[in-house]
Amino acid sequence: MWEKFPELQHDLQKTVQLMEEILHLKNKQVEAAILEMIHSGGKLLRPAYQILFAQFGPEKEPEKIIALAAAIELLHTATLIHDDIVDQADLRRNTPTIRSQFGNSTAVYAGDYLFVSCFKLMADYATSMKSLQMNSRSMEKILAGELGQMDKHYYTEVSIEEYLENISGKTAELFALSCSIGALESGSSQLFAKKAAEIGHHIGMAFQMLDDILDYSQASQKLGKPVLEDVRQGIYSLPLLYALKENPEDIKPILAKKAAMTKEEAQTIFTLVHETNGLQNAQVLAEEYTEKALKEIAKLPNRPTGVKETLLEITKMILHREN
Template structure:
């Protein structure tokens, strides 16, 4: 069991992330050992633990920081993230994630439904055990509500070739940015910062989340399937149209539409063609530019944080690194 090598440069953070993983592990306790094993392998499948990392770093700004509590809340957020991934894989009919078989492909949709539910509940259990007030739980519930509205919103827009950039941003705000925002907010707030300060941290987290998701969507058009760990443009086949494609549609609508209309019937050579067209119509470049805008916004926000802790420098360099990632 090891965390991602990217954390090697930050020994204190790395130690707490290791503890986060350990706590996640000990929280999952199922009688069905096959399912437990599947959930464990999901936990250990090399996710970067970005949300816990942000939570732990932002918690350093508070004067009442309790390391045990900070780790527990970080584990809660990552369990929630894992639960949504397991359920997303059912919805996306995904067989592979991070180069490993998904729970639904190994054990079927039924087990995946309950396994995700179980992790949702485990998340709440940790939150209830370690939060210092009902307020955090209230905010967490509201965030989760937004995340699920975002997921349902994305489903609504499947195969919608008229989807707007605004709608895309609204959906990723819910689907991805909300959880980054929550991590940063809770990290600060639960270590005793003012609500106003914590809300600002939440805003920074939102920019990070939006940039992160756009970059993730760009990587679908710049990487090989081996690098992504799943088939090329599987999302497009499923009718999920992300930013590079939406930008390309603005320029090359008539060329792209006949392909998109094929939906699930798209062949591999046709998705290769879409891949090329999205590049040649400038979709990738434009999406990268928008990601850059949100990245700068996030970095500016971090830069304005007080210099009271070395967490600030770490936030700057980690955020630069992950938002400049090419894999």
């Protein structure tokens, strides 16, 4: 997706190269699995936003920008590895997960190793203590979002507000961190960094909602995971929550079966979500967050030339996607 943006593509390639260089595990099989995960089709969105927001600041330090972008992606990859453990997932981006190849214990250590690698890069390259504080607080929010979701497994009374709170930590926080650290570490004001964080938050919220919407509208081979797997694991996302509000009588008895839900019953859930306009209502809310992000990006400075336009184009691309 980055071919239209050659300079950014070059920086992202350097980001991946740095990640490859700093990964040194004694267990070479696990190291290879982590590298395979890094190369398995992730969009590198978070480091991309970090790099772009760094362009607005007066301090141009390419080595630091790339290092912090790598730290952001290492943090993201660590959270994915741990997510797969919690979700007992066998596939990620159509690739076997580390837990499915080596077991949960090894996967936990692999994720922890990436957390440490992230903080090492931050400690080596971040010039502001504020950035380290932001990084640690963001990790806290990410974990709180994950724990909030776990706490509501198989709980059919989850409110839209609770869902929004959980994805605010689980997904939006890392987008916010990417944008704000990019701005702050390039010498932008704390006020500008705060605005960057708000933009990242809106993007992350819409991005997660769209992922949840795609679970009800795309084939599993496009998503890289079995369709409605979240439902069968007791994770009730936005389209289903809207459907539950409209038709609890037909949906709750199926959900009550929990892990014993059959593929046919999952398909019934899929149909009911569509019939109750759960998908459309979720799309409306996702679009609201998308428009908030685009509106705030449009207010950004016009210099350096082309950065704002690139941000607008990329954000439209990822938030108007169909697969």
